[in-house]
Amino acid sequence: MKIVADENIPLLDGFFAPLCQDLVTLPGRKMSNADVADADILLVRSITKVDQALLQGSKVRFVGTCTIGTDHLDTDYLEQAGIKWANAPGCNAKAVVDYVLSCMLVISEMKQRSIRDMSVGIVGAGNVGGMLLETLTQVGVEAIAYDPNIEGLDSEELKTAVWQQDIVTLHTPITKEGEHKTFHLVDDARLSSMKPNAVLINSCRGAVIDNQALLRHIREVKTFSAILDVFEEEPSPNDELLTRCLLATPHIAGYSLDGKYQGSAMIYDALCEFLALPRRTKLEQLIPEAQLRKVSFSSESEEEFVLQKMIRSGYDVRDDHYRMKSLLGLSDEEKAKAFDLLRKNYPVRRDLNRLVASARNIRGNYMLEALGIKMKS
Numbered sequence: 172m173k174i175v176a177d178e179n180i181p182l183l184d185g186f187f188a189p190l191c192q193d194l195v196t197l198p199g200r201k202m203s204n205a206d207v208a209d210a211d212i213l214l215v216r217s218i219t220k221v222d223q224a225l226l227q228g229s230k231v232r233f234v235g236t237c238t239i240g241t242d243h244l245d246t247d248y249l250e251q252a253g254i255k256w257a258n259a260p261g262c263n264a265k266a267v268v269d270y271v272l273s274c275m276l277v278i279s280e281m282k283q284r285s286i287r288d289m290s291v292g293i294v295g296a297g298n299v300g301g302m303l304l305e306t307l308t309q310v311g312v313e314a315i316a317y318d319p320n321i322e323g324l325d326s327e328e329l330k331t332a333v334w335q336q337d338i339v340t341l342h343t344p345i346t347k348e349g350e351h352k353t354f355h356l357v358d359d360a361r362l363s364s365m366k367p368n369a370v371l372i373n374s375c376r377g378a379v380i381d382n383q384a385l386l387r388h389i390r391e392v393k394t395f396s397a398i399l400d401v402f403e404e405e406p407s408p409n410d411e412l413l414t415r416c417l418l419a420t421p422h423i424a425g426y427s428l429d430g431k432y433q434g435s436a437m438i439y440d441a442l443c444e445f446l447a448l449p450r451r452t453k454l455e456q457l458i459p460e461a462q463l464r465k466v467s468f469s470s471e472s473e474e475e476f477v478l479q480k481m482i483r484s485g486y487d488v489r490d491d492h493y494r495m496k497s498l499l500g501l502s503d504e505e506k507a508k509a510f511d512l513l514r515k516n517y518p519v520r521r522d523l524n525r526l527v528a529s530a531r532n533i534r535g536n537y538m539l540e541a542l543g544i545k546m547k548s
């Protein structure tokens with residue numbers, strides 16, 4: 172059996188090599204019909220378009236994407252061709268929640284407002300948005316969510332109110348058809364309807380926002396801010412858009428080690444089921460232990476300070492923003508290479524809930540519990 176896989180999928184040797192005779196790794200953006208012709212199994216991440224053009228005439232029987240998103244798979248074609256496919260729902264949801272929390276700290280500093288004085292509107296309350304809503308609510312942030320497919324969150328009232336918050340964060344798939352399509356969900360009209368001093372965060376898919384409309388809006392409304400992890404023009408985002416964003420990062424919101432490893436583990440499980448083989452390898456055997464972070468507070472520490480320090484100890488989005496600045500001024504071709512390299516060589520980042528805090532006399536442990544941080548005295 173032959174497996175062809177994106178070279179950026181972690182744990183290929185640990186999970187997949189034992190299942191096959193031949194494991195070939197290739198750059199995800201460059202996979203061709205010839206590359207997969209004699210493969211039985213194809214493993215991808217979000218940058219490989221998997222459609223008839225790629226698979227026609229091949230032996231491929233199973234396609235696994237080690238990601239949450241599936242917009243790069245032509246699932247209608249796969250189903251009609253009898254090719255089984257699987258994705259990894261929820262694998263990196265915690266990483267995206269941590270990303271949004273870290274962004275909120277930056278916003279709170281910029282606006283000189285407590286993180287718990289700003290309201291948050293969440294558009295799409297699936298794996299990511301649902302976890303974010305729960306976390307923010309537990310931490311004491313005023314948060315609401317709209318989702319047309321979730322009972323209780325599907326009202327007309329929420330559909331309007333969600334855009335009227337201080338921070339609006341997008342967590343939908345990209346869809347081009349249907350009553351609730353999300354392509355250019357955020358356009359000129361939507362932007363004009365938002366608070367003039369709002370912050371819009373997009374860590375789902377670039378084209379959920381009309382990027383040109385956003386650029387016009389942030390040029391004109393100086394108090395409005397945008398934080399983008401995803402762009403319509405990936406992997407060569409527009410320089411002016413990058414410069415005008417409060418934070419810009421290279422599609423890494425879900426790039427914690429835990430999120431990426433879980434993506435591989437979920438596809439390994441799905442492949443074993445497809446092949447009717449026992450699951451001999453477990454993620455726990457392959458994932459390194461998270462480091463114990465000693466974070467000290469005095470009994471006088473304010474709750475807000477405890478919250479800020481713990482989030483920052485786990486993940487500081489500004490590091491990714493500064494790395495992204497290296498793209499400015501490059502040609503489109505150079506920029507695409509640099510964008511992909513930032514992602515390929517992404518530093519190890521652990522989910523906040525993998526951290527253990529060694530701390531005494533903490534006020535507001537309930538907030539750390541909400542983040543999933545274990546306490547050790």
Ligand SMILES: NC(=O)c1ccc[n+]([C@@H]2O[C@H](COP(=O)([O-])OP(=O)(O)OC[C@H]3O[C@@H](n4cnc5c(N)ncnc54)[C@H](O)[C@@H]3O)[C@@H](O)[C@H]2O)c1
Nearest residue numbers: 239240295297298299318320342343344351374375424425
């Ligand atoms: N930047 C990254 O690294 C990164 C990481 C993970 C996921 N993502 C993206 O984020 C998206 C969301 O992830 P998820 O795991 O929560 O997906 P999910 O499928 O669990 O949830 C998406 C939710 O959006 C809702 N939705 C659909 N159309 C909507 C609309 N018009 N308005 C409001 N809600 C709508 C759906 O009903 C669903 O509940 C993924 O599809 C993926 O594209 C990006």
Ligand SMILES: O=C(O)[C@H](O)[C@H](O)COP(=O)(O)O
Nearest residue numbers: 216217218238239240425426
């Ligand atoms: O859909 C997802 O899971 C994310 O967008 C994913 O983290 C993107 O990473 P990539 O597949 O491009 O490596």
